[in-house]
Amino acid sequence: MKKNNKYVFIIDDFFVSANRLFNSLGQNAQILIVGFSRNGKGALLEMDKNPPDMVILDLQLPDMDGLDLIRKIKERYISTTIIVLNDTTADDSRGECEKLGVDGFFDKTTEFDKAIEKVNLLINEKSK
Numbered sequence: 001m002k003k004n005n006k007y008v009f010i011i012d013d014f015f016v017s018a019n020r021l022f023n024s025l026g027q028n029a030q031i032l033i034v035g036f037s038r039n040g041k042g043a044l045l046e047m048d049k050n051p052p053d054m055v056i057l058d059l060q061l062p063d064m065d066g067l068d069l070i071r072k073i074k075e076r077y078i079s080t081t082i083i084v085l086n087d088t089t090a091d092d093s094r095g096e097c098e099k100l101g102v103d104g105f106f107d108k109t110t111e112f113d114k115a116i117e118k119v120n121l122l123i124n125e126k127s128k
Contacts, residue, residue: 007035028123052077070084
């Protein structure tokens, strides 16, 4: 394992989105996708075992509010980068996420490629 490899954890209850993320992120040799969960509680349990460098998450989860999950991630893993890839950016979630200190907020349907560009940019910056 190379020193510069970054561990990414994906949290999304919609498998099609998660699969698209896996495929897109797999093209960056510096990214090791360490985990995936379809819900917040399972994600926190898995991340406790192997804290990630970056988390990419959807706010709409079946078991908990995505904003609450962001708060918990920020408390437990202070240096973890958080990217929100949400179904919609039309609600007030963007502002709340910015207040919580997320590193990016994108709409899955219209900004997916921009989200991947941001992820790659942040991974490359942290690898220097």
